Amino acid sequence: MTVSDLISQPLETIVDEIGGIYEHSPWVVETLFLKKETSKITTVSELAAGLKLIVNGASDDKKLKLLQAHPDLCEKVEAMKLLTVESQEEQSKSGLQSMKGEELDKFKSMNESYRAKFNFPFVLAVRNASKSTVLSALEGRLKNSSSQQEFMVALDQVHNIAWMRLLSKVNTDDAAGFLTCHVLDTASGIPAKKMKIVLTRLTPNESAGIIGEFVTNDDGRIEGGPALKGKDFIVGTYEWTFYAGDYFASRGQSMNGTPFLDIIPLRFGIDNPDDHYHVPLLVSPWGFSTYRGS
Amino acid sequence: MTVSDLISQPLETIVDEIGGIYEHSPWVVETLFLKKETSKITTVSELAAGLKLIVNGASDDKKLKLLQAHPDLCEKVEAMKLLTVESQEEQSKSGLQSMKGEELDKFKSMNESYRAKFNFPFVLAVRNASKSTVLSALEGRLKNSSSQQEFMVALDQVHNIAWMRLLSKVNTDDAAGFLTCHVLDTASGIPAKKMKIVLTRLTPNESAGIIGEFVTNDDGRIEGGPALKGKDFIVGTYEWTFYAGDYFASRGQSMNGTPFLDIIPLRFGIDNPDDHYHVPLLVSPWGFSTYRGS
Amino acid sequence: MTVSDLISQPLETIVDEIGGIYEHSPWVVETLFLKKETSKITTVSELAAGLKLIVNGASDDKKLKLLQAHPDLCEKVEAMKLLTVESQEEQSKSGLQSMKGEELDKFKSMNESYRAKFNFPFVLAVRNASKSTVLSALEGRLKNSSSQQEFMVALDQVHNIAWMRLLSKVNTDDAAGFLTCHVLDTASGIPAKKMKIVLTRLTPNESAGIIGEFVTNDDGRIEGGPALKGKDFIVGTYEWTFYAGDYFASRGQSMNGTPFLDIIPLRFGIDNPDDHYHVPLLVSPWGFSTYRGS
Amino acid sequence: MTVSDLISQPLETIVDEIGGIYEHSPWVVETLFLKKETSKITTVSELAAGLKLIVNGASDDKKLKLLQAHPDLCEKVEAMKLLTVESQEEQSKSGLQSMKGEELDKFKSMNESYRAKFNFPFVLAVRNASKSTVLSALEGRLKNSSSQQEFMVALDQVHNIAWMRLLSKVNTDDAAGFLTCHVLDTASGIPAKKMKIVLTRLTPNESAGIIGEFVTNDDGRIEGGPALKGKDFIVGTYEWTFYAGDYFASRGQSMNGTPFLDIIPLRFGIDNPDDHYHVPLLVSPWGFSTYRGS
The missing domain is CATH 2.60.40.180 (Transthyretin/hydroxyisourate hydrolase domain)
Known part of the structure; x- marks a missing residue:
């Protein structure tokens, strides 16, 4: 389904298709498509940009809820261990589930400190991220002295996740890139x-x-x-x-x-x-x- | 044998050891070691630089003879075909000996034109050069409109060959690099x-x-x-x-x-x-x- | 007065000296010097970094008040026109006060829109900024779709202003740069x-x-x-x-x-x-x- | 006169016009225009390239004579001192004629050593070169250990001089650059x-x-x-x-x-x-x- 195909559908179908790209937050897609201007959208970048503007224009409280709607990375990793090896691979190439002992403890402890400090879970667009990327990012961002700045950084990751999910939902064979x-x-x-x-x-x-x-x-x-x-x-x-x-x-x-x-x-x-x-x-x-x- | 070991030897031994690094031209090494200043030499770079100065300071005629002393690359390639596969590999990783048909004809023809145009064989330091490097170099240099410039380019390759040969003769484990x-x-x-x-x-x-x-x-x-x-x-x-x-x-x-x-x-x-x-x-x-x- | 001289003074004197570097916000300096760790501070960068941490660690509300404590740039420009030419020069090299007609109207209108959109005045560290820098910055930042991001940008400017003011208060002849x-x-x-x-x-x-x-x-x-x-x-x-x-x-x-x-x-x-x-x-x-x- | 105008003239006129761009060597222009291919030339770059090929294709002896035809820079500088200030400026912005005492002695001595070492005068395209450029170039090139390489460097300068002279002879208002x-x-x-x-x-x-x-x-x-x-x-x-x-x-x-x-x-x-x-x-x-x- 191309972007043009998608946006010509009824709102309900659109939300069914891509409502989940922002975690548990179909309101982002709904708000955009209740506006009139969506007819101008013809590319996946424009669609993503439109959705991003909705998020950026929302209240601080709504943004915080969006962030908090993301699963805890530690819990996700624990859950992954219950999956078959194949499913684990689909879920993540990061190898996070292979952590053990001291490394795992450090990860858990940093992850907890992060949530305690910033009041939202650590979010990172992990599709191609390796374990070392995740650990580097967590360690570095935990040190951020400004919670507002970290809020921006986390939101940026939320947009990245939404973007990657959106890309997997639409056909971009005819894209202009x-x-x-x-x-x-x-x-x-x-x-x-x-x-x-x-x-x-x-x-x-x-x-x-x-x-x-x-x-x-x-x-x-x-x-x-x-x-x-x-x-x-x-x-x-x-x-x-x-x-x-x-x-x-x-x-x-x-x-x-x-x-x-x-x-x-x-x-x-x-x-x-x-x-x-x-x-x-x-x-x-x-x-x-x-x-x-x- | 380190450079220091080498230069403390009698001239005859030195020439035996490294006299061949400039093709059929032991005079380069001899000339340098008949001078007094060689006692200052402690590194392989200094030794190479000293030898290079001898060549650069020689007459045009002597330099031309040095160039002409190099084997014809085509003949070398033909000779290589008579060797075992193992020996071929030792001789060259360039894969030149695998050339056939049109490619081989083009190579031979360019090689001949080069010698006819410049009056010396095509010289290239080939140890790690691939076939495509050799062909690119030959094709490009054949076009050089200035024979003096090509003479300089060829001499530069002669120095490179001498340098690589010298490196294989001396022990540089203690070098300062x-x-x-x-x-x-x-x-x-x-x-x-x-x-x-x-x-x-x-x-x-x-x-x-x-x-x-x-x-x-x-x-x-x-x-x-x-x-x-x-x-x-x-x-x-x-x-x-x-x-x-x-x-x-x-x-x-x-x-x-x-x-x-x-x-x-x-x-x-x-x-x-x-x-x-x-x-x-x-x-x-x-x-x-x-x-x-x- | 060097940084070492300064920090060895009683709190009152310190606040007298540098309490104003964050606009109408002596609490930044006070908070820092009520902590014990200031004895480790020996350079102007460390002092500035310490103050920055206090601001970054304050509540969103306190940061907003700090931003809002800054004078309106338009009013500042109008006020400058009442000064002698010499004083104007001291105040600013930006030439903002020379704006007239359409240019001035555009500036005023953008400045108003900015405050209306973000709920704080446009802040820019202007000491060496030219009129074109100010106008470019205002026009560009007015377009920021994320008010949180603009909040960060504005706060960054507040830190710059504080830094420049601090530099003018202390002697850095012995600094290590x-x-x-x-x-x-x-x-x-x-x-x-x-x-x-x-x-x-x-x-x-x-x-x-x-x-x-x-x-x-x-x-x-x-x-x-x-x-x-x-x-x-x-x-x-x-x-x-x-x-x-x-x-x-x-x-x-x-x-x-x-x-x-x-x-x-x-x-x-x-x-x-x-x-x-x-x-x-x-x-x-x-x-x-x-x-x-x- | 454009390049097209120029090359449509009889050989004699062409030589009159641009025969002197290679110092005392009208044979360069003559040789080119005695060939048939000049009709393809439409731009000043092509004309210069054609002339350059003639020089590069000439015998070593002819090239050496061309180099030797250039005036000695020292003598040129002495001669310049006899000119009016205005004429001096026209001749050179390099300020070479202002040299005195030790500096002048060093220049003269290096200039002499250069000629003695390489058997041709020091040539440098000096139109916009400053005194320091000339002295740097002379000092650096005097050290060249390879006379063949220095020959190439000098010839390169001869081409530059010819190029600058050619540019002053033809109108390039319609050039494509x-x-x-x-x-x-x-x-x-x-x-x-x-x-x-x-x-x-x-x-x-x-x-x-x-x-x-x-x-x-x-x-x-x-x-x-x-x-x-x-x-x-x-x-x-x-x-x-x-x-x-x-x-x-x-x-x-x-x-x-x-x-x-x-x-x-x-x-x-x-x-x-x-x-x-x-x-x-x-x-x-x-x-x-x-x-x-x-």
Whole structure:
């Protein structure tokens, strides 16, 4: 079901479908769709943004209730242990359920302190988070001296969870997002021509693998448009592999026997199927940089 | 045998040991050691630099002869085909000997054109070079419009080959080189504290594997000195793995469910056992850069 | 009066001296100094951090009152018009009082909308802010969809104002902060040796001027320690001038008649007399970067 | 006279016009125009590239003669002293003629050593070079251990001189070059919208001044095309001024009273009227980078 399909349904159906993306809080979806402006929504980003505005515009009390509606992470972990191994995997790749002894005690104690300090449970968008991410986040955020700031941080996670749930509910094969690249040779101040680049998808696991092999054109870009678009432009983790050493060798550039930079892996995530991700490489034989461009 | 051991030998022994690092040109080593200043040499870099100066100071004619003394890459490849598979592997990881048909014809033709154009064989330091590196280099350098410039490029490769051969002749376990890291959070303008970093050696194969796991201190550096030094500081290819996502999560920084940057692999080569390699990471949730620092 | 002098005074004197740095809110200073831990405070940063914690730990209601205690920016601007030109200058360099007609109307209207939307006046640390900064900030922050987030932003400004006021109350001539530099040649992967660098102070006006001329050493750093420290390490705006073109010319690097990079000005601000400011330059003939390092 | 006008002239006229751009070496221009392919030349870059190929393809002996045809810099400086002040300025902004005493002696001595070592005079494209640039270049290049490499460096300067002379001979008002900008907020991973940018020309003096004031659009670019093109796209030195502080203030970003980055000057040179100069800014509140893009 696309976003357009979804929003043309009666309110009841919409709430049935996506009312649960904000935990136990169908009012978020209801409030948005009781307004008239939803007809302008055509993409999943716009839908998410609309819902986010409803939450942000709600009273402090309502936001707090939304936060408090989230399950306690410790209890969730305990519950997970009762599930089959397969179900555990579906629930979480974080490996939290494998904690034991001292580590588990520390986790429980921090989790309790967090709730006591801030008056809401620790919320983290955990789908791809590892155990170390969860522990780092909990330990770091527990130290936040400003409860208002931590409230904002937690709400941000609530929005992330809602976003990931929403993405799993709608079909975004026709979304407008795409991936491009550009390689600049910063030692010579020119586009890096004829550099080989390989694009690999790392997650989600079921569609992981090499996606394509490209060669940069005279402007340092991939010929013939985006490296990824349409239904292949899947939310997940990717890696460019740049054959920078070959490029510098072809220019006769002075290089070491073991070059400082040769094959350069560059790992990045795509989170929004509606967005343009421009992920360039600025490279000399002695350094490189990258950034989310546009 | 360390460099100090080597240079205390009689000239004859020295030439026996390292006279061949410049192809069929023992005069390079002889000339250097007939001078008095060699007593100041204590490191492999100083020895290599001394030999390089001898070559650079020689007449154009002598340099040309040195270049011409190198075997033809095509003939070398043909010869390799006669060897056992094992020996081929020892000789080269480049896979050049696997070329067939059109690819082989193109390679041969370019190789011939190169020699005809520049009057010396195509020289490339191939130890870790792949077939695509060799072909890229040959194709690119064949186009060089200045034969003087190509002469310089080729000579640079001759020095690289000599350097790699020299490294295999002397023991550098006590060399002064070491590896350090520094992580800066450019979104917040502060050192990135408590970021997990893993260091892995990728090549040489026989000593590949995870070397260590570190956590940055309050200054964003690895506590307790270099990540690598002494006999572990081996010429080869390495990879830092930075757990940047965990770091940003611990700061409560707004992040996507699928963060743009999470686990960041950073691959780099160490070529000189005498040098300090400072390989830092400047990182925000939306971009990073690195460079060979000091 | 140094921070040590200050905190050794009776509470009454301390409140007399710095009680007003948080607008009409001497309770912040009082609360801190009624605690025992203040004896550990030795620097102005620690003092400011202690006060900030008091504010962040206060109830939402108390924080709101603190925000509301700030004067309305519009009224402040009107009042300023009644002052002599000299006093106006002392009050603000922002030129807000020069607004007229449509611009003034827009400012007033945005200012009113802001207060109506968020229930507290628009607060911005204006000492060195220009009119365009104030207008940009007001226009941008008025659009904030989350009143909690804007509350945090406003509180952040309150802390900035308190910090600037505190700095003007205490003597920081002996503070530990200092300024260092490092120049790396990213085209060659080496420290940039013998590059000329000039350091100029731009503000405050009364101590503006060239501070020193330096030449980088073999490690690309300024010889003999910090470029600035002690009583010369004044909060203000500075500019490095890097003679990068001369450096590349000395290396015989291929450069254009009109080089892309030649003399590179790099402007930055120092806000904290206790901090180490490391402001490096990573430069190739075709690009450069800088960052607040450590 | 445009390049098209020029190349449609009889050979004699062409040589009269531009035969002198390579010092005392009209054979370069003659050789090119005796070939048939010159009809394909339409731009000044193509003309310069064609001439460069002739030189690079000439014998070593001919190249050496070309180098040796250049006047000795010392003698040139002595001769300049006999000119009026006005003429001196026309000849050179480098201030070389103001050298006296020890400085002059050192210059003369290095200049002599250079010629003795390499067998050709020290050549540097000096139009905008300062005295310190000349001295840095001379001192650095004198140390070059490879005379072949120094030969290449010197030849590169010869090409630069020819290029600058050629530019002064032909009209490039219709050249295709243009200047663009792009501002990315690397702290937030988005284009920097509504940032004010001022473009100023610094040299040549006669057309120096503010060129325009721009505001970035939603994609972080300057609306309505290039900031500079056509006859305004003059070879010279420029400066972007980015109002980064105002931009961050409008986003409510946490900033210091004295921000680390506020107004950012970015100085760069344009050397080729046929080229696209993309000069972007990647900026967070704590660092920035720029590069010659495409």
